[in-house]
Amino acid sequence: MNPRARLSPAALVAVTIGAAIMLAPLLWTILLSLKANSELMRDTASAFSGPYTLENYRAILVGSSVTHWLLNSLIVSLGTTAGVLILCSLAGYGFARLDFPFRRSLFVFVLLGLAIPEQAVILPRHQLFAWLHLHNSYPGLILPGLVAPFGVFFMTQYFRAIPVELDEAAMLDGASRFTLFWKVLLPLTRPAQATLGVFTFLGSWNDYWWPLISATRSARFTLTVGLASAQMNYAQTSGLGFLMAQAVFASLPILIVYIIFQKQIVAAMAGAAVR
């Protein structure tokens, strides 16, 4: 860390103002969610003063689909994360440690994928999944996320950094390639797994365009799609408090996870830069 431990007063003021700007929208949203819809319809400035109510949150528990959307997002994001970690660890180990024909070319082939943006493939992918009847399903939402060239690149680099002597020691003990991978090397990649896991989870959690056109039935709405559909209806006129309560409710799980695991998440994200 920087040896200078004191922040200049000007910098402190600037950072505090910045933090206030970061928090103000969240506080405003919470205030709006605590007011009755009828009051907000007249004037949203009424959010600055009482009376406040938990009515909107009660309404969510009774009749909103937010919990359903949350569950869908959770299933898809966790599924994608697990899948990516498994596939990319396997591939990373393969590229880093094993010698097979075309290894180098295949690795470059995978790296090229880093340059392909979503838009170049999303429309044909939609057609492809239609032929395979994969729309409005969990696999349909998870599979595209498993194509993660960055994950392979990342894990390959990490595996390469582990000393080869460990391999040789284990092989001398008669371990198979897979045991070597599973029992010896994989546990050593825990920090990388954490980083890639957090990356993948957040990316999947935030995915919007693909679920929008693939999960068109409300039973499979993820959080992003569900909230988007709630926004675009006239809810804003007569149900602003309720709408904002849904936003708060939808943000809570990820924010709580963030607050609890902040240290790990930050370390994981920072770890990405170091490699």
Next chain:
Amino acid sequence: MTGGRRDRLAGFAFVGPFLALYAFLLIYPLFMGIGLSFHRADLFGARRFVGFENYARAFADPIAWQALWNTFKLTVLIVLPLTAITLALALALNRATRGAAIFRGIFFASSVLSVTIVTLIWRFILTPDAGLVAKIVTTLGGTPPPFLSDPNLTIPALAITTIWWSVGFPMMLFLAGLQQIPADMYEAAALDNAGPWTRLFKITLPSLRRTLILVIMLQTAAQLQLFGQAQLLTAGGPSGASRPVVLLIFEVAFGRWELGYAAALAELLFLLVLSVTFIQYWAVGRAAKEER
């Protein structure tokens, strides 16, 4: 390393699953898309080969140029301030105090929210009737700026929203980069009585070069593909004034049912992202060579 058939088979077994998905779900659709861009096609199966017609149409289409220009404006308006702000934040918060940790936490929090939540929150900050900004401005006696409907303000509105949302990750990258700078460089500078600005420009920034490049390249590629905020906050309006290329692709495909044209636009965007990335890479390489 022990070679042999076993190893080769093992190798394919390890990389096989990923490669299979990769080929099937990324490479194959990529070529499908390229093929599609040479056809006049709708979403329901009709298909007719038209050669380069879609591309010619894109070059002649003022709406496509408008979208391109919007994308360019958005990218510049977001990437430059974002880089500067996050760098400044990283410099300020790179200390071991509890206060700094709390501040870092605050600045990163917005990054975990999804795009639809962020746009919902910011709609009710910016809207001239009911928004927070409007209420504050009216109390101070002014007229609330119509952020979501004035053609000159919609792109800045999207930029502000995106910057607010994206502060966390680049800041973390810079922090990690800062922590890699060896302490003895600063000690040597202290011995030479170097002031804070000299330290910043002669030691810190040069050491952060790689991170700086990484942040700029990542953010540029990301903002060239901006979609959710434009669709939900301004609907690309008014009259396309804030419609970036990706939103245009979406509207052409699912609103106008012109799948072939949309595919052509997507390929053009792909080329744009690719070239911008390469140009940045090359420019950085040139600068590095000159330094030596």
Next chain:
Amino acid sequence: MKRLRGLVAGLVLAALAGGCGTGPKKTEITLQRFFGECGAVYGHSIDVGAAEGECGIVTTLINRFQAENPDIQVDVNVVAWPGYPQLTAQIAAGDPPDLVTMHQSVISDYQGRGLLEPMDGVLGEAGIGPEAITPAGLRGVTKAGHLYGMAWDTIGGLFHVNTRLFAQAGLLKDGKPILPTSADELLVQARQFKTRTGKPYLVQSEVSDAASFVRNFYGYVMAQGGVLFADRRHSRFATPEGARVVQLFRTIEQEKLTTLNQDTPAAIASFMNGEGGIYPTGTWMIGAFDQEAKTTGRPLSGAYAVFPYPHLWGRDAAFVDGHAWVMPKRVRTAAERAAVVRFLKFMAAHNFDWTRTGHLPAFRAVYASPEFRALPHRSDIAPLAAIGVQLPGYVQRQSAIQGLLGEELTSAVTGTKPVERALRDGERRVDELLDQIP
């Protein structure tokens, strides 16, 4: 890490389990609609009489159908208005819903590609013949000689008036608002209104509301006898008639005789808060505004009236559209088809309940019924059914055209583009779109 894996496994199992059905065999049909999501307020209520607004009434109707038909499972999919990108994606994916709400102006798009089932048979089984439907409704759902939807209502633009402000402006006579009879008169009255009340004459939703600009434009061009679509490939917007209409609204905008920069929720709130004299929106707001007028202590209390758009040029005409229930083409079992028949029959029987929203009924019997006539304001807006016109049947892609034209009209009215250029750009873009149709 282990805990995480356990969690993932648990969730995957939950997902799989959730997909399994339980209980006796029910026929399942999927129904997709817009009109909003109000589960929080209406939940599973079947009290249609107490429900208010489009969302409330349609939700309680469907709930009631469920309750009265326990052997049918209705999966309701609520989509954001207008829901066409979603429907298109679903059809492209090969898995569309059984029933969808669709604007009558949009039916030809999907019907023209063979994506909708002809519904003569189904409607016949439900006891609904063409003679039971109003002329406007029938025009809206008949394509190529067949019925492609069950007409559910006719919707059109209306002038919603704040009579208290009108009184203040000296524009109220014998309790009825004085509406202009020509474009010049409108400007005179609007200026008078603004001078006397200090508030804008019109409350308009100009942001993200292409439909309102297009409605005004189509209606008044057709009133002047103008042709909007010469044939299925060519539009005609840059005409003297068109320019006249746009110029009027441009003048209103320039002289600040209207609210500015509002989207629909803001405009609705604005009108309800008494911030303008007239809100030109549609039949769908009658229910909500009437409700507001009945509440005491509000700016709109006892001060609400509604009329068809005033005659400004040419003859009396209004652009109307309507909603319909359509059946996307898909494989259906006999049981599913029968379920659809029962649903349509139920909805037809409850058409009166739907008209409490403000929309005009699609069934002649309801139109003539005393209950309908007794609903507030209906006699004032009755002329709409007679003067309402739709676009010619050969015009396809009306939803997409509305988006494109709406953008250009917005530019013209707000002054971003000169009127002539905006109309010509509109023609060009729409013709490009029409040219792409196979």
